[in-house]
Amino acid sequence: MTLLLDGKAASQALRSKLSIDLKKPPHVVFILVGNHPSSLSYVSIKKRTCEEVSIRSTICHLAEDISEKQLLMEITHLNSRDDVDGILVQLPLPQNLRVEKILEAIDPKKDVDCLHPYNLGRLAFGDTSGLLPCTPYGILELMRFYDLDLMQKEVCIVGRSSIVGRPLSLLLSQKSTIDATVTLCHQGTKDLFSHTKRADILIAAVGRCEFIKKEHIKEGAIVIDVGITRQNDRLVGDVDFVSVKQKASAITPVPGGVGPMTVYALLQNSIKAHKQRKATV
Numbered sequence: 001m002t003l004l005l006d007g008k009a010a011s012q013a014l015r016s017k018l019s020i021d022l023k024k025p026p027h028v029v030f031i032l033v034g035n036h037p038s039s040l041s042y043v044s045i046k047k048r049t050c051e052e053v054s055i056r057s058t059i060c061h062l063a064e065d066i067s068e069k070q071l072l073m074e075i076t077h078l079n080s081r082d083d084v085d086g087i088l089v090q091l092p093l094p095q096n097l098r099v100e101k102i103l104e105a106i107d108p109k110k111d112v113d114c115l116h117p118y119n120l121g122r123l124a125f126g127d128t129s130g131l132l133p134c135t136p137y138g139i140l141e142l143m144r145f146y147d148l149d150l151m152q153k154e155v156c157i158v159g160r161s162s163i164v165g166r167p168l169s170l171l172l173s174q175k176s177t178i179d180a181t182v183t184l185c186h187q188g189t190k191d192l193f194s195h196t197k198r199a200d201i202l203i204a205a206v207g208r209c210e211f212i213k214k215e216h217i218k219e220g221a222i223v224i225d226v227g228i229t230r231q232n233d234r235l236v237g238d239v240d241f242v243s244v245k246q247k248a249s250a251i252t253p254v255p256g257g258v259g260p261m262t263v264y265a266l267l268q269n270s271i272k273a274h275k276q277r278k279a280t281v
């Protein structure tokens with residue numbers, strides 16, 4: 001029997017345990033530039049989920065043709081506002097805006113998506129006490145929710161983006177707590193099969209529909225599918241779910257796997273940012 005790692009159910013169960021100061025809840029601002037359909041949908045899901053757990057949220061919807069200078073000014077203003085605990089810039093941004101420059105402008109204490117180099121740097125130094133990158137943290141929490149044994153496992157991550165693959169490799173290779181041996185694969189990887197087939201845990205963050213087939217995985221592997229690609233009217237993952245499920249011991253569905261856990265991690269970061277800011281006032 002293959003265990004279905006149901007991120008929707010896990011995030012709902014975990015959300016009910018969140019501790020929020022209802023008199024003075026955290027306040028998160030989502031910066032949305034333009035009208036990218038997926039971004040509109042992701043931001044509205046994030047806002048709705050915040051409301052469900054009584055976290056205050058505001059959407060700062062800016063025009064597609066906003067200049068970099070104007071956007072930086074907007075972020076500087078939000079950084080200075082005492083009533084704002086978290087700032088999240090929804091990606092992707094229009095081509096004229098330099099993503100690194102925009103992300104670096106966010107106050108690291110309010111960086112609830114955890115994409116600021118300071119926060120990623122802390123993680124690289126092994127410090128997990130601060131904000132954690134949402135998708136990697138959500139994946140970790142999902143595996144913990146299902147009580148999967150992660151200690152000293154052989155993990156293969158396909159995809160090295162700064163949002164998913166790289167920070168996930170840092171999180172899972174933490175000394176003492178997880179101690180996984182992580183292999184990070186990408187387009188330059190020579191023999192992908194030789195790496196994926198060794199993995200106790202295979203994580204696909206590629207962005208290519210059903211890229212991982214059953215031939216890629218070891219019998220009994222845990223398979224985490226991060227990919228979300230819109231194909232016609234449905235969302236498709238990076239894993240060929242039907243064939244891989246026959247061989248895996250546990251697998252995430254798409255949708256309803258990693259996605260809801262990413263949003264759960266955002267809630268956790270928002271609460272943490274709020275508490276850590278209050279503690280330093």
Ligand SMILES: NC(=O)c1ccc[n+]([C@@H]2O[C@H](COP(=O)([O-])OP(=O)(O)OC[C@H]3O[C@@H](n4cnc5c(N)ncnc54)[C@H](OP(=O)(O)O)[C@@H]3O)[C@@H](O)[C@H]2O)c1
Pocket residue numbers: 135158159160161162163164165185186187188189192205206207208226227228229258259260262
């Ligand atoms: N569920 C969620 O909450 C969530 C969150 C974030 C992202 N996503 C989804 O996850 C997917 C990946 O997102 P991302 O932002 O990490 O993507 P990305 O920045 O486009 O990175 C894709 C990675 O896949 C690698 N890759 C592409 N083709 C490959 C191949 N044939 N063999 C080996 N590696 C290959 C690329 O290698 P190179 O570096 O060599 O180019 C790159 O490192 C997307 O579908 C995205 O929508 C989901």
